Amino acid sequence: MRDVDIVNEGIWFSMTVTPRLTSVLMLSILILESMCLRIAEAAQTVGPDLLDRPPAFDFALVALERTLDLPSGAALTLFALGRMVGWTGHMIEQYEEGQVIRPRAQYVGPPPETGVE
Secondary structure (H helix, E strand, O other), X not given: OEEEEEEEOOXXXXXXXXXXXXXXXXXXXXXXXXXXXXXXXHHHHHHHHHHOOOOOHHHHHHXXXXXXXXXXXXXXXXXXXXXXXXXXXXXXXXXXXXXOOOOOOOOOOOOOOOOOO
C-alpha cells in the first residue's frame, strides 16, 4: 500500500493505493470500455439504416445513460458539462492570449435594426 497525491486539471486529491483498489479500478475501466464500444458499434451499424445518416453524439450519451443506469436526464447533463468545460477552456485561452480566439465568423446579412430613427 502507498499514498498517492494526484493532480488532474488543477484538482488535487489523495488516496491510498491498495491491490484491491487497483483491481477494482482496472475492472471498472475494462467494463466501461467494453460497454461503450458495443454501444458505439451498434450505433454505427444500425443508425444510418434507421435515420439515413449516422447517429449524432446525443444518441451515444443517451445510450451511455441507459447502459450505466444513470438518472433520467443525465445525458443532457453530461452534454452540458462537456460544453461548459470547452467554453471554460476557450475563456482561459483567450484570457491568457489577451485576444479573442478563432474569430472566423463574419456576419454578412443586413444591419440589425437599432430602433433609433
